[in-house]
Amino acid sequence: MNRLPIIPLDEIKACLRDDDILSAVKEALISHGRGDVNSPPPGILQLDHPAVGECHIKYGNQKGADTFVVKVASGFRDNGKLGLSPNSGLMLVLSAQTGAPVCVLDDKGWLTDIRTAAAGALAAQVGAPDKVTAVGIIGTGEQARLQAHWTCRLLGVKSVVVYGRNPEQVAQYVDDMTTQGYDVSIASEIKHLLGQCNLIITTTPSSKALVLKDDVQPGTHIVAMGTDNPGKQELDPALFAQARGIMVDDLAQCVHHGDLGHAVREGLISQDRAVSLGLVLAGEKPGRLNADDITIADLTGIAAQDIAVASLVWEQRRGG
Amino acid sequence: MNRLPIIPLDEIKACLRDDDILSAVKEALISHGRGDVNSPPPGILQLDHPAVGECHIKYGNQKGADTFVVKVASGFRDNGKLGLSPNSGLMLVLSAQTGAPVCVLDDKGWLTDIRTAAAGALAAQVGAPDKVTAVGIIGTGEQARLQAHWTCRLLGVKSVVVYGRNPEQVAQYVDDMTTQGYDVSIASEIKHLLGQCNLIITTTPSSKALVLKDDVQPGTHIVAMGTDNPGKQELDPALFAQARGIMVDDLAQCVHHGDLGHAVREGLISQDRAVSLGLVLAGEKPGRLNADDITIADLTGIAAQDIAVASLVWEQRRGG
Known part of the structure; x- marks a missing residue:
């Protein structure tokens, strides 16, 4: 046998x-x-x-x-x-x-870590503005490292701005990423990070909105990775109403337990506004339309x- | 690592x-x-x-x-x-x-084969009449062998009567079980098997009822193993209406995709008539009440x- x-x-x-x-x-x-x-x-x-x-x-x-x-x-x-x-x-x-x-x-x-990071980098690339000033990373865990690495590598960017709640974990993050060759600076508030970066990746287990609509610059692309159950939340639901390009790895999952779900449940947008990230990657649906649009990719992870x-x-x- | x-x-x-x-x-x-x-x-x-x-x-x-x-x-x-x-x-x-x-x-x-056979033997024992004449097996596959073996062993019975549609597979079954030390006879029709046996185990992939109400003797216990999706069926739904002890491994599963489901969907009995096999095994619920009752154990397999x-x-x- x-x-x-x-x-x-x-x-x-x-x-x-x-x-x-x-x-x-x-x-x-x-x-x-x-x-x-x-x-x-x-x-x-x-x-x-x-x-x-x-x-x-x-x-x-x-x-x-x-x-x-x-x-x-x-x-x-x-x-x-x-x-x-x-x-x-x-x-x-x-x-x-x-x-x-x-x-x-x-x-x-x-x-799982790697396929998640790869999807995040692809989602970052497909909606990124023409000139990415720095990749803004919210969170300091394993995905905060992997997302920064894979996205910077795919986009040819070296600058990372990080925000985390725990100063020790932030310091460790800066050490680790600097060792990998990145230029890392620390934002003391999320608002400051959003002011410096036009490509944002959220990788936290937060249960309330961290990225607020009024703090986000025109032309910013946000990749929301952390929210994977209905009790988690990283993005201001009002951002979805303002965004002009909303991409999802899976519509049903994102409505059920992604950040998009909060905006849909609050009646701020119709789920029809979201397009399949896969179809955007295939060139069959538009992602970013205008340089000044705010765009969002909401990822929940798919089989x-x-x-x-x-x-x-x-x-x-x-x-x- | x-x-x-x-x-x-x-x-x-x-x-x-x-x-x-x-x-x-x-x-x-x-x-x-x-x-x-x-x-x-x-x-x-x-x-x-x-x-x-x-x-x-x-x-x-x-x-x-x-x-x-x-x-x-x-x-x-x-x-x-x-x-x-x-x-x-x-x-x-x-x-x-x-x-x-x-x-x-x-x-x-x-x-999976073994835990299925063990559950079948326990379900056979708990509802079996006092004197089991022979174990009647409907089907000739792997579970038909295992169920006969585990049930005969648990009950101290040596006689098996088998029914199968394919004569070659029946002959092979008889050979195999005889080699294992059992006295095996062949029933040419299910009706004949039901006339000779008061403990019946069904192990087929049938999609229509094989065991008909009017062919079952008073005092018979039937263990229904084969039906594991809504399109399969081994027992006459009318048997459930006539039975006085109906045991299920899991009520929701048996209503959804066991033989019990057919009887419930046809409105022949309320699902409240079924009791948990586990609680019968624990002595907390009655199984067989009277020597002349027809009893049924419907098993779908549980985690x-x-x-x-x-x-x-x-x-x-x-x-x-």
Whole structure:
């Protein structure tokens, strides 16, 4: 009987190139936008004892592909007290011919981090103003690092302005990103960051609006990454009414548990105003129309991204 | 970085004793009946190309336990043409302290088969008449073998009567079960089987009623295993109206996609007539009341069973 291959994180990292990840995630967002991905609503398990956490199960297939993917991703907020990342998990690749598992990707949640960052960078690029002064990052966690890195790299930008509530975490962020070669400055208030930057990425677990309409400059593009349940919020709902380009990775998810949902529930805009990020990436829908428009990309994370990166690893491994 | 342990099927089999499986599945059914298991609705992925199949994802935890479980189980009906079992899959055990996976059980679907058979045997025992003449098995697949084996063993019965549509598969079934030490006879019609047996187990993928009310003897107990989606059916809905003890592994599932659902949707009985199998096993609700009653156990398979067997393997492996 065949042993099921298990691919450890170091081997996963070794077989992926950043450009391939970006291409795969871009294709995934486009496929999802076109309706070519089969992905039922994710499963969510809430745990409260012995620790508080959530496990999200995303799964599906690119229609017609010879594999499908099941991704199990946990988020346990108190893991930091144990010296562990809050995020962990793995991905399974299974045969669409027989249903049998073909490999386990023991990625410890890394592929989720990376596919999220890649989608954020693509969403940043597609709505960015012609001249990006600096990338404004709100938040100081793992995604605050990855989003800055992937977006700066894709746009050829070196300047980052960061805002965080905890001064120690801000200082650590500046250290880490400076070591990576970025010019990082600190904003003491979000308002100051919004005054200095015309490309903003939010990566916090906030439960109230941080980015207020009146603080945002004309021509700014905002990528909202942090809000992934109805109780979280990063953007002033009034921003959605003012914005002229609203892009979503998945309309139903963003209305249900993204920042867009707050604006829709408050009756400030119709959800018809949002367009599929994938169709914008494909050139089939407009993103930014005018230099002075405020544009927003609201991302909640979709199974198509997981399917794309897991399939990429599997193809590399089997020499496809 | 720690390597994630993967436990192959031979090691899984080696560390489980039948009695431990029965005890664990019984406790799981009782816990589920008492509301002590946290198990959201399963995820279901339908695939149609390159092959027709389904993947079911069941997940959850025994409340307060230090692990939780995600089970991925595929059923691809045309696998037989490739010389493969239709069923495959694996189970994941994860830490309820950190959310991280702690092991992969590469059981190829075997644990699902076994936990299903164990639940069937327990459901057979709890409603069986005092004297079981022979166990009547309708169907000739893997569960038809396992159900007969586990039920006969639990009840101390040696006689099996089998009915199947395909004569070759019936002959193979008789060969296999005779080799295992059972006295097996063949019924040429279901009506004849129902005339000879007062304990019936149905294990088919039928989409119409096979067991008709007028053919069932007073005092018979029927365990309905095969129906697991709204399009499948094994029992005459009128049997539910006549039965005086109706047990279900999970009421919502059985109403949605078990045999009970047909009787409820046809308005023949109220779903309040069904009692939790777990509470019957716990002695908290009555099962069979009178020797002449017809009783039914309708089983759809619940995450609690998967959690129980996966946890059992993990505890054995870590020396718990």
